[in-house]
Amino acid sequence: MVTIPAGAFRMGSPEGEGHDDERPRHEVHLDAFRLERYPVTVDRFREFCAQSARKMPLQPRWSGGDHPVVNVCWEDAAAYCAWAGKRLPTEAQWEKAARGGTETRYFFGEREELLGEFAWYRCNSGLQTNPVGLKRPNPYMLFDILGNVWEWTADFYDADYYRKSPAADPKGPDSGSARVIRGGSWRLEETLCRSAARNFLPPDMRAANLGFRCAE
Numbered sequence: 130m131v132t133i134p135a136g137a138f139r140m141g142s143p144e145g146e147g148h149d150d151e152r153p154r155h156e157v158h159l160d161a162f163r164l165e166r167y168p169v170t171v172d173r174f175r176e177f178c179a180q181s182a183r184k185m186p187l188q189p190r191w192s193g194g195d196h197p198v199v200n201v202c203w204e205d206a207a208a209y210c211a212w213a214g215k216r217l218p219t220e221a222q223w224e225k226a227a228r229g230g231t232e233t234r235y236f237f238g239e240r241e242e243l244l245g246e247f248a249w250y251r252c253n254s255g256l257q258t259n260p261v262g263l264k265r266p267n268p269y270m271l272f273d274i275l276g277n278v279w280e281w282t283a284d285f286y287d288a289d290y291y292r293k294s295p296a297a298d299p300k301g302p303d304s305g306s307a308r309v310i311r312g313g314s315w316r317l318e319e320t321l322c323r324s325a326a327r328n329f330l331p332p333d334m335r336a337a338n339l340g341f342r343c344a345e
Contacts, residue, residue: 135161138225143327158297164226165342167196167261177209195260197278197340203308206281206341217283217295218344221299227324229268236267241319247304248276250273254315263275274323278308278340286329314338
């Protein structure tokens with residue numbers, strides 16, 4: 130796991146970038162936390178299922194043991210994290226980690242044509258997941274934090290949450306019908322693989338481009 134240091138960062142997107150639910154851009158202070166260097170892989174999730182007598186979600190035919198696990202609903206992800214003695218990251222923790230101390234559109238700058246050096250996305254993925262850790266990491270040495278698979282977070286989704294979010298360690302709305310996912314995926318274009326890009330899904334959703342990583 131990687132330690133993400135305590136401190137403030139600016140969360141969200143400036144005017145003219147991204148979508149309405151990424152604004153207003155606002156300062157957030159977080160305590161230090163730890164985040165897994167890679168998304169949870171098929172092999173690791175299979176071990177969890179074997180030890181907990183849980184049914185392994187069906188993986189695509191092109192997947193392998195070192196690929197990120199997919200077709201996991203939110204409860205699957207939360208259960209795995211608890212089994213491992215960890216938890217899902219909050220949305221704010223995920224974005225701070227993904228930014229790696231930067232404030233640009235991507236952690237490597239503004240040039241979207243460089244995304245392929247750091248992430249698997251629609252233009253280079255072969256329209257499937259790829260083994261974790263093959264692309265360059267972000268400044269915190271996190272791999273596949275953009276692209277490859279969307280990642281579940283702990284937070285409920287609210288399009289207007291940034292207007293009322295607490296300034297320190299926000300944990301999202303108290304309730305909701307969907308959970309926030311972050312990072313983009315192998316089937317999406319560059320604009321959805323930005324550090325601030327938000328999306329949301331019902332917690333029982335399963336998809337071939339949807340996975341997670343753990344925090345503590």
